[in-house]
Amino acid sequence: MSKYKIIHKNNKINAILANLNGLINTKLRINKFTEIKNLPGRLAPIKSEKKVINNQSKKFNTIKKEWSKNYDFLEFEFKLLDKMVIGLGDISIHETSILLHHIYGIPYIPGQAIKGVIRNYIIKARHDEFEEKAFKCDKFISYFGGEKQGDSGVKKAGQNYQGKVIFFDAFPCNDNYIIEKDVMTPHYKDYYEAGKKAPTDDMKPVPIEFLVVKNAIFKVYIAIKKSNDINKEEVKELFFETFKFMGIGAKTNLGYGFIDIEHIKNKYNEFKSKLEKEKTKNMSVGEKIVYNFKKGDFNSRFGQFWANKLDKLVV
Structure with a gap:
């Protein structure tokens, strides 16, 4: 453990090791050994990360081939409007955290996070913010699964159903993204932590550093089980509608995690045109x-x- 302490006290050594033939990934030490204050202001992808990013589409094409008999696929691209932070409140030895892949050290968006945003949007926008009301809807259960409530529709009340839409983890598809430091400055620390003192102007603000992802484009894949009660076009439109109004990750009320919706639509049209060419090729x-x-x-x-x-x- 002592060798890590030496490394962290010297940012120059840290930088040299991080760039040593692209073999040592500085980001894998974040939240394990390296404190945020000891990191450089910006962290760009190194060789090993770029290799992982460039191989992601090939790996996913293998999945698509294996699943093609039972599933249709939709493909989208998340282009960040500004910056995003996922995993800010995760368990960490430090005050803040960031979600990085535990093997590759690259930022990613868990499939469950994408699913959660879309699911919550449907509940709020179409079911008056009542989850119980959503579980009475056959289409909602077809998308996300769950126990049917109520007798309306085709699905039987009291029976559990498996969701037919699968959301995969989204990895960066560009290798020029940046992880950089950001800062939040909570006021009234004594009030929020202890709750014994009233919030007054003489309490000092406490700057807290955290890490954000910028200039990133994430490739998003969704698999839809082939069936009569799921329409791909409806899923696509629901995806567009959700991320037109919703961000992803932490601090979305301050503008973090919002997506360029026009970029999503343009890239989806390119994906659809590619599918058409593949269908008619032979x-x-x-x-x-x-x-x-x-x-x-x-x-x-x-x-x-x-x-x-x-x-x-x-x-």
């Missing part, structure tokens, strides 16, 4: 005509008639 000319025709308006009898005719013509 189709014959006739199959492409039928496929594109069926994407149109089915409300007219004329359209339905000719779609059926084309189906019979294409072998």
Whole structure:
């Protein structure tokens, strides 16, 4: 343990070790040995982190292939408008914390955090902030799972259901993000900690340093079980609606953790176009005509008639 104390007292040694062929990850020592005050003002990704980030999409493509029979996938990108902190109040030997992957040392957003934000938004916006009311809704239970309450709908009251939407952990997809120091300055420390003294102006503010993630873009994957009661377009629109109004992580009431919604939409459209190209890549000319025709308006009898005719013509 003594060697860590020596390292931490000397920021120059700390920086040299952190950049030694990209093998030693300074961030893995945060919340274990290194105090925030002994860190440099900014921490950029090193070689080992960049390698992990660049391999994430390849790893996830393997998951998509294995799950493709039973699940459809949606892909989004979270681009931070400013900065984000997740895990600020987690257990730590220091006053504040930050959530970093326990193996890679890179910041990430847990899938349960993304799920929690969307779930809470639905309860607030569509069920008058009553969770009991949400559990009476078949669609809510199809998304998130739970015990059905009430007799309305198809699902039976008192029965537990598994959610059909899976939210994966979101990792950075850009390797130029930054972890840097931020500061909060609580007033009336004696009042909040002990509660014996009234909050007065003679109490000194206490600056507390904490770490935030800036300039980051996170890749978000959602798997949807193939079934008749889950519509991918509805999940997509719900995702857009949620993060138009909600941030993620701590201190969202002060503007932390908010996402560039236009970036999400643009990147989703690129993802959708890529899917379309993959679907039609190996189709014959006739199959492409039928496929594109069926994407149109089915409300007219004329359209339905000719779609059926084309189906019979294409072998």
